[in-house]
Amino acid sequence: MYQHDVLVVGAGLAGMRAALAAKQAGADVAVISKVTPVRSHSNAAQGGINAALTDRGDDWKEHAYETVKGSDYLGDQDAIEVLAQEAGRAVIELEHMGVIFSRGPDGRLGTRHFGGQKRARTFFVADITGQAMLHVLFEQLLKAGVRLYEEWFVTSLVKENGECRGAVALEIASGKLQLITAKAVILATGGCGRIYEPSTNGLIVTGDGMALAYDAGAPLMDMEMVQYHPTTLKANGILITEAARGEGAYLLNGKGERFMEKYAPTMKELASRDVVSRAETTEINEGRGVNGCVLLDLRHLGRQVIETKLSYINEVALDYLGLSLAEQPIPVRPGMHYMMGGIKTDVHGATFVPGLYAAGETACVSVHGGNRLGANSLLDTIVFGRRSGEASAAYAAERDAPTVPESVVADEERRIKALLDRSSNGDNVAKIRLEMGGVMNENVSVFRREEGMKKALDTVKRLRERYDRVPVQNKGKVFNTSLIFGLELGYMLQVAEAICASALSRKESRGAHSRVDLPERDDVNFLKHTLAYPTNDGPRIDWLPVTITQWQPQKRVY
Numbered sequence: 376m377y378q379h380d381v382l383v384v385g386a387g388l389a390g391m392r393a394a395l396a397a398k399q400a401g402a403d404v405a406v407i408s409k410v411t412p413v414r415s416h417s418n419a420a421q422g423g424i425n426a427a428l429t430d431r432g433d434d435w436k437e438h439a440y441e442t443v444k445g446s447d448y449l450g451d452q453d454a455i456e457v458l459a460q461e462a463g464r465a466v467i468e469l470e471h472m473g474v475i476f477s478r479g480p481d482g483r484l485g486t487r488h489f490g491g492q493k494r495a496r497t498f499f500v501a502d503i504t505g506q507a508m509l510h511v512l513f514e515q516l517l518k519a520g521v522r523l524y525e526e527w528f529v530t531s532l533v534k535e536n537g538e539c540r541g542a543v544a545l546e547i548a549s550g551k552l553q554l555i556t557a558k559a560v561i562l563a564t565g566g567c568g569r570i571y572e573p574s575t576n577g578l579i580v581t582g583d584g585m586a587l588a589y590d591a592g593a594p595l596m597d598m599e600m601v602q603y604h605p606t607t608l609k610a611n612g613i614l615i616t617e618a619a620r621g622e623g624a625y626l627l628n629g630k631g632e633r634f635m636e637k638y639a640p641t642m643k644e645l646a647s648r649d650v651v652s653r654a655e656t657t658e659i660n661e662g663r664g665v666n667g668c669v670l671l672d673l674r675h676l677g678r679q680v681i682e683t684k685l686s687y688i689n690e691v692a693l694d695y696l697g698l699s700l701a702e703q704p705i706p707v708r709p710g711m712h713y714m715m716g717g718i719k720t721d722v723h724g725a726t727f728v729p730g731l732y733a734a735g736e737t738a739c740v741s742v743h744g745g746n747r748l749g750a751n752s753l754l755d756t757i758v759f760g761r762r763s764g765e766a767s768a769a770y771a772a773e774r775d776a777p778t779v780p781e782s783v784v785a786d787e788e789r790r791i792k793a794l795l796d797r798s799s800n801g802d803n804v805a806k807i808r809l810e811m812g813g814v815m816n817e818n819v820s821v822f823r824r825e826e827g828m829k830k831a832l833d834t835v836k837r838l839r840e841r842y843d844r845v846p847v848q849n850k851g852k853v854f855n856t857s858l859i860f861g862l863e864l865g866y867m868l869q870v871a872e873a874i875c876a877s878a879l880s881r882k883e884s885r886g887a888h889s890r891v892d893l894p895e896r897d898d899v900n901f902l903k904h905t906l907a908y909p910t911n912d913g914p915r916i917d918w919l920p921v922t923i924t925q926w927q928p929q930k931r932v933y
């Protein structure tokens with residue numbers, strides 16, 4: 376058994392920032408991660424991080440307003456104000472830690488333009504911003520002496536008298552289950568993108584923390600809000616960063632027209648992501664696409680810009696399509712990218728379960744509402760990572776050490792043994808995972824309708840029944856990745872069910888939740904958050920009002 380004040384689950388940007396803050400506040404902190412920290416999905420972030428810096432005449436209120444508008448008025452405005460006000464500090468702090476942000480010709484930190492915002496306020500490191508940030512934070516973590524449980528997989532949370540008091544985890548290298556108790560736990564486990572197939576997300580992004588919290592009694596908020604990114608590759612879902620359009624790339628249809636002029640006359644390619652994804656899907660559905668895609672044209676930017684500021688995606692285009700961005704437009708289409716919903720928290724990361732905190736993509740503070748602005752997610756991980764670290768350390772300082780009995784490990788051992796003991800029945804984890812991904816991508820995506828969402832919910836329920844009988848092929852102890860895949864699938868199915876049920880209950884169109892059968896936004900009845908709780912009959916949906924401070928809902932035009 377291991378014991379700490381604060382246990383952070385997840386070593387992406389949110390988890391590392393949280394751990395550093397808790398450590399600096401004097402807590403004994405440990406971080407646990409199912410993969411080597413720098414392989415967390417944060418590593419894949421390309422485009423950048425938003426902040427309104429006053430030294431260049433920008434104003435946090437403008438950033439906050441555009442975030443509220445981007446969210447289709449579903450974001451909580453008190454939380455958005457915190458995000459925008461603390462953004463400058465977050466970026467400068469990262470710079471001081473050693474993140475080598477790209478600079479402009481005048482030597483100052485450079486910015487690029489991102490969607491849904493009138494000003495260029497996205498700070499970046501070429502098109503590898505996440506990687507640069509993650510490596511620097513990892514160095515800081517090592518320097519601070521934070522204890523790391525690397526390649527340990529959390530299988531359940533531990534509660535005592537209603538409070539969260541630690542977790543049980545599988546040490547992947549040995550197959551041993553271990554109890555780690557803590558006075559407070561922070562879930563920073565990232566999103567759940569792989570519920571969809573394809574997705575821009577890494578294979579490990581399977582919603583573990585969302586399912587763990589949901590099971591422990593912390594509701595999931597706004598789970599119907601799933602972001603489709605406008606520019607992904609058809610064959611494999613790989614992301615082509617919004618920075619391409621930020622630097623000036625055009626979207627063209629099969630007739631060579633810049634079709635965004637029709638849908639968003641002012642912002643065009645840089646309208647909010649939900650708007651651009653719908654426009655592309657409409658062009659494709661109405662026969663103006665190119666083999667199920669539209670074209671992203673960077674040729675007019677010239678080789679110099681492409682090779683210095685967008686070299687990573689240039690390589691991606693060469694490797695996967697055999698095309699050079701400087702010579703030819705590339706086919707792209709909307710693809711599943713980000714989960715706006717998540718574990719409901721306040722602005723200090725606290726969930727509804729005492730002692731349990733959440734930060735980063737797994738959490739819903741909520742700053743993204745119905746649609747996240749590009750480059751606001753990295754910001755979310757840093758701002759609310761730090762806040763949850765500070766709050767959990769303060770909470771832990773007031774608590775006695777947990778007295779969780781070792782027997783919780785034996786219970787968990789029995790559960791996992793039962794999974795391993797199942798005999799072959801012709802079904803397998805990969806098949807169920809693919810079926811889930813396909814049905815979600817077809818029915819709970821850019822455009823939705825009642826029958827489709829019902830079909831997805833029914834399918835997920837049936838897949839859960841099959842999951843309860845599916846065998847894990849490898850029965851071994853050491854590095855049993857098929858066991859991990861099996862456990863992850865359980866989490867994904869649970870979260871998928873919450874997504875479908877939440878989507879069915881929102882009977883309007885707002886942000887990423889666009890219903891063909893109910894195309895209008897309905898502020899009278901649905902200016903509120905969905906909250907999903909598990910019951911034996913599937914998710915129960917409750918509602919919570921949206922916090923509005925200074926921006927009343929208006930029609931959204933770009």
Ligand SMILES: Cc1cc2nc3c(=O)[nH]c(=O)nc-3n(C[C@H](O)[C@H](O)[C@H](O)COP(=O)(O)OP(=O)(O)OC[C@H]3O[C@@H](n4cnc5c(N)ncnc54)[C@H](O)[C@@H]3O)c2cc1C
Binds near residue numbers: 389409419421752
């Ligand atoms: C391709 C791509 C590009 C992106 N580009 C941008 C961008 O330019 N700007 C922007 O703002 N946003 C971007 N995003 C979104 C942003 O990167 C993510 O939302 C953010 O990095 C998530 O960080 P996180 O710390 O919450 O989680 P992650 O970085 O996903 O980390 C999750 C951590 O949890 C651990 N974990 C999960 N489950 C378990 C378990 N059961 N047991 C133990 N450990 C577990 C993992 O090991 C990992 O360390 C992008 C996303 C993708 C996919």
